[in-house]
Amino acid sequence: KSISKARSSEINKLRSVAGNIFIFDLPGVYFSNTQYHRADIAEIQKMLGVSAANPKYKTFPPVLFLGMQEDPTLKTVFGNWELLAKVLKAALCGVTSLHQETTGGPKTNAWKWNLKHVMPGSIAWAAVIAIFLLSPDTEFQKSGTGKSSGINYKDLFFHYKKLLLTKWDSCRIQ
Numbered sequence: 001k002s003i004s005k006a007r008s009s010e011i012n013k014l015r016s017v018a019g020n021i022f023i024f025d026l027p028g029v030y031f032s033n034t035q036y037h038r039a040d041i042a043e044i045q046k047m048l049g050v051s052a053a054n055p056k057y058k059t060f061p062p063v064l065f066l067g068m069q070e071d072p073t074l075k076t077v078f079g080n081w082e083l084l085a086k087v088l089k090a091a092l093c094g095v096t097s098l099h100q101e102t103t104g105g106p107k108t109n110a111w112k113w114n115l116k117h118v119m120p121g122s123i124a125w126a127a128v129i130a131i132f133l134l135s136p137d138t139e140f141q142k143s144g145t146g147k148s149s150g151i152n153y154k155d156l157f158f159h160y161k162k163l164l165l166t167k168w169d170s171c172r173i174q
Contacts, residue, residue: 039136087126120164
């Protein structure tokens with residue numbers, strides 16, 4: 001139960017600054033209000049690569065690519081490094097770190113966990129969290145599958161991590 005509570009707390013912190021994390025500086029109310037219907041927002045649909053005509057969520061949505069330009073070869077997947085870095089910075093160094101240098105205050109997750117390097121698992125986690133924040137889902141289900149979207153976040157994480165691990169030494173990933 002405490003892990004679930006901690007996960008929920010971290011996701012809520014990220015929701016509070018999600019408007020500043022994404023490229024388009026989307027209004028924070030889209031994320032902080034879990035009842036907001038994100039599925040109807042054109043900018044969000046574009047980031048997730050869905051529309052009314054094509055409601056199926058992609059394994060690699062445009063938001064993961066540099067400039068949101070999908071690449072079927074996946075050579076530029078995770079190219080939207082600024083988004084992933086912001087998600088990780090907010091989660092590891094605190095949400096205020098997105099706007100100012102950290103000076104004092106409570107110990108950060110990075111300090112608590114003695115984090116020294118970003119590894120494939122953390123990048124995969126950031127990608128999944130970015131997709132979750134954009135999705136119409138209001139909570140991160142224990143099953144790993146979004147209640148509203150049907151996105152299998154658990155499978156996405158393992159798929160992303162596997163791809164990152166197999167390509168870790170490639171110059172595009174480094």
